[in-house]
Amino acid sequence: MAHEVLLPQWSMGMQDGQVTRWLKSPGDAVAEGEVIAEVESSKVAGELVADRGGVFLRALVEAGETVPVRSALCLIGTADELTADAPAEPTAAPTKTSSADHSPAPPPGPQITPRARKLAKDHGIDLAAVRGSGPGGRIVEADIEALLTPGAAVPYSLRERRGRIAERLLGSLRETAQLTLTRDIDVTSAAAWRAQTPARPSWGELLGWAIAQQLPRHPHLNATVEGDLVRPSAAVHLGFAVALDDGLVTPVVHHAHALSLADFTHKMRDLAARARRNRLQPGEADGGTFTVSNLGGHGIDTFTPIINPPQVAILGSGRVREVAVRDGAGLAWRQCLSVSLTFDHRVTDGVPAARLLRDLEQFLGTV
Numbered sequence: 001m002a003h004e005v006l007l008p009q010w011s012m013g014m015q016d017g018q019v020t021r022w023l024k025s026p027g028d029a030v031a032e033g034e035v036i037a038e039v040e041s042s043k044v045a046g047e048l049v050a051d052r053g054g055v056f057l058r059a060l061v062e063a064g065e066t067v068p069v070r071s072a073l074c075l076i077g078t079a080d081e082l083t084a085d086a087p088a089e090p091t092a093a094p095t096k097t098s099s100a101d102h103s104p105a106p107p108p109g110p111q112i113t114p115r116a117r118k119l120a121k122d123h124g125i126d127l128a129a130v131r132g133s134g135p136g137g138r139i140v141e142a143d144i145e146a147l148l149t150p151g152a153a154v155p156y157s158l159r160e161r162r163g164r165i166a167e168r169l170l171g172s173l174r175e176t177a178q179l180t181l182t183r184d185i186d187v188t189s190a191a192a193w194r195a196q197t198p199a200r201p202s203w204g205e206l207l208g209w210a211i212a213q214q215l216p217r218h219p220h221l222n223a224t225v226e227g228d229l230v231r232p233s234a235a236v237h238l239g240f241a242v243a244l245d246d247g248l249v250t251p252v253v254h255h256a257h258a259l260s261l262a263d264f265t266h267k268m269r270d271l272a273a274r275a276r277r278n279r280l281q282p283g284e285a286d287g288g289t290f291t292v293s294n295l296g297g298h299g300i301d302t303f304t305p306i307i308n309p310p311q312v313a314i315l316g317s318g319r320v321r322e323v324a325v326r327d328g329a330g331l332a333w334r335q336c337l338s339v340s341l342t343f344d345h346r347v348t349d350g351v352p353a354a355r356l357l358r359d360l361e362q363f364l365g366t367v
Contacts, residue, residue, distance in 0.1 A: 002077035003052045004060075005036070009069040010044050010282035017041040018066045019048070019073060024056040030076055037073065046282045048073065055079050064111040064138075111138040119144040133245075165247050172309045176225075177345040180304045183357045187320060188335045190364040199262040203337070204240070204294035207317050209264040210363050211356075212236045212256035215290055218356045220348045222289045224310040230347055239288030239308060240268065242275045249275045250308060252288040296320065302338045313343040313353070 007017050021038045030036060030050045037048040057075035061067055075081075112120075112127060116139050120127050125147060132139035172178075194206055201209070215222040219232035236257035239250040251271035256264060274280055291308045296319035305316035316339065323336045339360070343353045 002057055002075040002081050003054070004072035005048065005050060005052075005074050005076060007039065007048075007067060007069050007071050007073055008282070010041065010046060010286065014041045014044065014069055016066050016068050019059075019061055019063050020045075022059055022063055022074075024074075026056060026058050027082055028056045030054055030056050040278065044280045044282055044285055045278050050076060052076050055082055057082055113138065113140050116141045116144050123148060168309060169306050172307050175309070176307055178307055178342050179345045179350065179353075180340050180342040181350065181353050181357060182302055182338060182340045183354075183361065184323075185337045185339060185357075185361045185364060186334050187337045187364055190367055191320065191335045193367050197261065199265045201261060201265045202294075203296055203320055204292070204317065205265045205268050206261070207294065207315075207337075207339070208238055208240055208253070208268060208292045209256070209259070209261050210367070211290070211292060211315055211360055212238050212253075212259075212264070214356060214359045214363060216257055217359065218352065221313045221343060221353065221356055223312045223347065224289060225312060225344065225347065226310060230312070233289040235289070237287050237289045239285075239291040239311075240272075241291065241293040242272050244276065249280070249285060250288065250291060251275050251280060251285050254287065290314070292317070294318075296337075302340055304340060305342050307342055307344060312347045313341060316340040316342070 017039050018041070019037050020040050022036070023038070024030060024036045030053055032050055032053040034050050034053075035047040036050050036056065039046050039048050054076045055078055057077050059074045060072050061074075067073070111132075117127070119125075119141055120130070123144070125144060127139060130139050130143055130147065131137075133143055190206070194201060194203075199205075215236045216234060219234065220230070222236055223230055223232040225231070235255055238253045238256040240253070241248050241250055251274075253259070253264060253267050253271065259267065271280070271284060275285075288308065288311060291305075291311060291314040293305050293314065294317045295303055296317060299319060301318040301321065303316050303318065305314045307314050318338045320335050320337045322333050324331045325334050326332075339357065341353055341357055
C-alpha cells in the first residue's frame with residue numbers, strides 16, 4: 001500500500017510549509033533517509049526526508065503550494081503501485097518519449113496571487129523582475145503597486161505579511177500577566193574587558209552569554225508554560241531576536257550556559273546569518289527557554305519586550321551610553337547599559353526577577 005510522507009512540524013510555531021523544489025520524479029528509486037524535497041516555513045528552510053524506501057509514486061502538492069503541517073506531500077510505494085497509481089493524477093494523453101524526457105523539470109517560479117497577476121498584466125509589468133514579499137516569496141498585489149508608485153508606502157495585509165507574528169504577540173499579551181523591570185547596569189569594566197577578549201563580542205552577544213550563565217540559578221525564569229504546567233529548565237536554550245525585512249525570527253542557541261564566550265559568539269553569529277537568508281534548519285528556531293532582544297544598535301535606551309510564548313521571560317537591552325556619576329567630591333564618566341526584564345507574573349514575582357538582574361550586573365562587573 002502506498003505510503004504518505006507528511007509535512008513535519010519542525011517548531012512549535014510552525015503552522016504550515018511550502019515545498020520549494022521536488023528532488024524526485026515519479027518512478028525514481030527512494031532510499032529511507034534520502035532527501036526528496038526542499039521545504040520552507042516562515043522560520044525554517046529544511047529538507048524533506050523519506051521515512052520509507054521504495055519508489056516515488058507522485059507528488060500530492062505542487063512546488064510553491066503552502067499546506068498545513070501534517071499534510072500528505074507525496075506517495076512512496078512499489079513499482080507495481082506506480083502503474084496502478086498513474087490514473088489518479090490527470091495527465092495528457094500518453095505520447096512516445098525518449099529517455100531525455102524523464103529529466104527533472106526546472107524549478108518553478110514564485111507563486112503569484114491572481115490580483116497581482118492581473119494588475120501586472122494591466123500595466124505591462126514583467127513578473128520575472130518582481131521580488132515577492134508574501135510567504136515563500138509569493139508575489140502579492142502590494143508588490144506590483146510599489147512598482148507603480150516608486151518610493152510610496154502602499155497598503156498591505158497584516159494577516160498576509162505579519163499575521164503569524166501578530167497572532168503570537170497578541171496571544172502572549174492576552175494569556176499572560178506581563179510585568180517589566182528595568183535596571184541601569186554599570187558596564188565600564190565589562191567594556192574594557194570586551195575590547196580585549198579575542199572573541200570581540202558585540203554587546204548583544206556579550207549580554208546573551210552573560211544572562212545564560214546566570215539563568216541556571218533562576219530556573220523559574222528559565223522556563224516554559226504548557227497550560228497550567230510550568231516547566232523550569234536546568235539547561236539554558238537561549239533564543240535571540242533577529243530582524244528581517246518584514247518581521248523577525250528567533251533562532252535558539254541550545255545549551256548556551258555550557259558554552260564559552262567564544263563558542264557562544266560563533267554560534268550566535270552563524271545562526272543570525274542563516275536566519276537572515278532563511279536558511280535555518282529544523283530545530284534551530286525551536287525549544288527556547290528564554291529570549292534576549294537587543295535594540296542598542298538602533299539608538300534605543302529602553303523598551304518593553306513582549307514574552308515569546310511559551311517562555312516565561314525575555315530580556316531587552318538598549319545602547320551603552322556614558323553617564324556622569326558622583327565620585328567623591330567630583331564627577332566621573334561611566335558606561336551604562338539599560339536592561340528590561342519582562343516576566344510572567346503568574347509564574348514568579350518581582351523580587352525573584354529583580355535578583356536575576358542584580359546577578360547579571362554583578363557578573364558583568366567581574367568579567
